[in-house]
Amino acid sequence: MRDHAPSPKELQDRFTGFTDGLLADEVHCKQAAAECIASRYYRILENVLEVKNE
Numbered sequence: 001m002r003d004h005a006p007s008p009k010e011l012q013d014r015f016t017g018f019t020d021g022l023l024a025d026e027v028h029c030k031q032a033a034a035e036c037i038a039s040r041y042y043r044i045l046e047n048v049l050e051v052k053n054e
Contacts, residue, residue, distance in 0.1 A: 010044045
C-alpha cells in the first residue's frame with residue numbers, strides 16, 4: 001500500500017442564498033444559479049490550487 005499525503009477537503013455551503021426562484025424546473029437551475037454555484041466552487045478551488053502551486 002502506498003503512503004499518500006492527505007488531500008485537502010473543503011466544505012461548501014450550496015444551500016445559503018439558493019432559492020426555488022433560481023430553478024428553471026425541478027431539476028435544472030437558471031443561469032444566475034449556475035453563476036452562483038460556479039463562484040462558490042471557484043473560491044474553494046482557487047485556495048486549493050494556490051496551495052499546490054507553492
